[in-house]
Amino acid sequence: MLGKQQFRLLCGLGCAALLLAGIDIGLVVTNRATQNEYNTRAQYIQQSLQLEPVYQNLIRTLAELSVRQNDAQLRGLLSAQGIRFSVANPEAKSAEQSDAPAGAKPGVSPEAQAETQSNGRSGGNAAGGRK
């Protein structure tokens, strides 16, 4: 047999347990959704890292070709994406990328690096780098 105080105490505890159970369920659901989103983004980043060498090689090749063959179309294609380059040494003809998401790359001239830093971020926005 329960006394009045015991009954009230048990009811209060039951309500608290119910409330906490509801909070727990909500937290589990939101945490799972956040975890799934995090995993999806991590996978996306991982795949992008695998594409990074392709991206670098493509830009380098296009820049070298545009300089060597004096191809205005290729130069325009790169500049439309905010990628500027200059030939520091006519013999080497190394192309530099000034607005790449991965930041300054080896071989970038001080001028190009300064341009990158002036953009305020290491990963450049294509629109932000256009001139």
Place this chain on the structure above:
Amino acid sequence: MNRLQALFMPVATEGGARYSTALPLLLAMFTLVLWFGFQAWQLVAERNNLKVLAANQATMYANAQKMRAQLDAIASGTAELAREGNVNAAQVVQALASKGITIKSNGAAGESPGVN
């Protein structure tokens, strides 16, 4: 003191000694509240950790998105130039194809598995 004693001490009845149900019920409810409270605390901590991780990941994710957008735009632009007859662009497309990288017609750059 009498109330506390009533929780533990049996009450003599005609059928024998009877114990109060209040104590086991109270214990069960306290345990339940304690367990749910602990779980809630842990889940809140996990949620905060996930928020920190997501915030740290945001910059890398944004950079990856920009890189892919640029790659797609440049690759599709190169393919377009190659179709229009640009010899240099055609060379690049051919070089990419020889490495197993094909540029999709919808403008997205596709890479076959195992490349790089």
